[in-house]
Structure formats: C-alpha cells, structure tokens
Amino acid sequence: MSKFVKELIISEIESQIGEVRDFVVVDSAKLDAITDNGFRLKLQEKGISTLTVKNSLARRAFANAGVEGLEDVLKGPSTLVWGGEDIVALSKEMSKWASDIENLAIKGGSTEGTALTSDDVTKLSKSPGRMELIGEIVSRILGPGAQLAGAIKGPGGTLAGQIKTISEGDES
Structure with missing residues (x-):
C-alpha cells in the first residue's frame, strides 16, 4: 500500500471517529457475512458505529486524534465500536452481543485515555x-x-x- 493511500485511510479513520474518546474493540473476523451484517445493522439502529480497521493505520489515526489506551488491544483482527449513550451503555450492548453471538469476542477498549481489558468491559457493563x-x-x-x-x-x-x-x- 502506498504512502498516499495510507494517509487517505488514516484521515478517513480520523474523520469517522471525530471527537469520540470511548471505544470498545471486538474481534468479528470469525463471523459469517450474514451475521456480521445483521450485527452491524442492529448496532446502527441504536446509534452505535462500527469500523473494521488495519491496526497499524488505526494506531496512527488515534495518535493523530489524541486518543490513548487502545495500543495494546489493537492486535489481530479488530473492529472499533463507538457511540451510544455512554461507555457503560456501549459496554452493556457489546457484552450482550458477545454472549448472543458465539464467534464475537471483546478484546478491550478505552475510555478517556484509560485502557480497558475485556474483563474491564464486562465489569463496566454490569455497573449502572x-x-x-x-x-x-x-x-x-x-x-x-x-x-x-x-x-x-x-x-x-x-x-x-x-x-x-x-x-x-x-x-x-
């Protein structure tokens, strides 16, 4: 991939995430196309956005946008999930989906620059x-x-x- 194309992708990631600072990262690579599409559409109805990214480009986009805490979870297949009312509502929604869909795994997340492990996201989903x-x-x-x-x-x-x-x- 040329440097120009990489810069285009990085700027596109930056424009999509905007001012958002709360993310959950999931691994949806093992989902079949129908399940993945249904999953994304249901999240979109609730105001939650998803974006499957190339990790190295996502790290650079996050560094440019000033988002911290996702460096450790951006390994392997990664789909960024953000939106909803707050990080707790997002965590609840993703934990529900992870329990409903067998091949969907929560990798971790970030809130206000603090890294979250997959266990942290699950614990956060149980709080009010x-x-x-x-x-x-x-x-x-x-x-x-x-x-x-x-x-x-x-x-x-x-x-x-x-x-x-x-x-x-x-x-x-």
Missing part, C-alpha cells in the same frame, strides 16, 4: 448507566424534601380537619 445514576441522584435529593413536606402536611391536615369540624358545629 448514566440515566440510572441521574435517577438515583434525583431520588436522593428529593427524598428529604418529601419527608419534610409529609411532616409539615400531617399536623396541618389534622388541624384543618379539626377547624372544619368546629365550623360545622359538631363540637365534642
């Missing part, structure tokens, strides 16, 4: 996602306020009931 964490934070913030409102409303409701009873003339 971004929306789950936001929901938990909101419920913890609202919890004391709801308790305070209940404490204030209880005696107030009792007092209002007593005032209503007195106003109706049913004094005891």
Whole structure:
C-alpha cells in the first residue's frame, strides 16, 4: 500500500471517529457475512458505529486524534465500536452481543485515555448507566424534601380537619 493511500485511510479513520474518546474493540473476523451484517445493522439502529480497521493505520489515526489506551488491544483482527449513550451503555450492548453471538469476542477498549481489558468491559457493563445514576441522584435529593413536606402536611391536615369540624358545629 502506498504512502498516499495510507494517509487517505488514516484521515478517513480520523474523520469517522471525530471527537469520540470511548471505544470498545471486538474481534468479528470469525463471523459469517450474514451475521456480521445483521450485527452491524442492529448496532446502527441504536446509534452505535462500527469500523473494521488495519491496526497499524488505526494506531496512527488515534495518535493523530489524541486518543490513548487502545495500543495494546489493537492486535489481530479488530473492529472499533463507538457511540451510544455512554461507555457503560456501549459496554452493556457489546457484552450482550458477545454472549448472543458465539464467534464475537471483546478484546478491550478505552475510555478517556484509560485502557480497558475485556474483563474491564464486562465489569463496566454490569455497573449502572448514566440515566440510572441521574435517577438515583434525583431520588436522593428529593427524598428529604418529601419527608419534610409529609411532616409539615400531617399536623396541618389534622388541624384543618379539626377547624372544619368546629365550623360545622359538631363540637365534642
């Protein structure tokens, strides 16, 4: 491959990944064409992109883009996967696919410059996602306020009931 062609491929990889810094790398080389195509289409429906790369060119593209942590996992057949809501959602999706498709193997990944092994990706897939964490934070913030409102409303409701009873003339 000529130097000009290599530079074209590197610039294409850089343009496709853009500003993304969270990746999972899988080995999909053993998949048959029908399974691989179905896999990619289902991921695309969920806003997840895939790109099968030549490792040496991908390393150079990542170095140019400032992405770190993928040097060790870019060995052998590699398909880059990125997108989705966050790295946890991406890890959950790829772990699900790896368990559903026999010949699909997670090789590792990278998040914010930190390298992830395949075990790290699996562990990350079991942690709560971004929306789950936001929901938990909101419920913890609202919890004391709801308790305070209940404490204030209880005696107030009792007092209002007593005032209503007195106003109706049913004094005891």
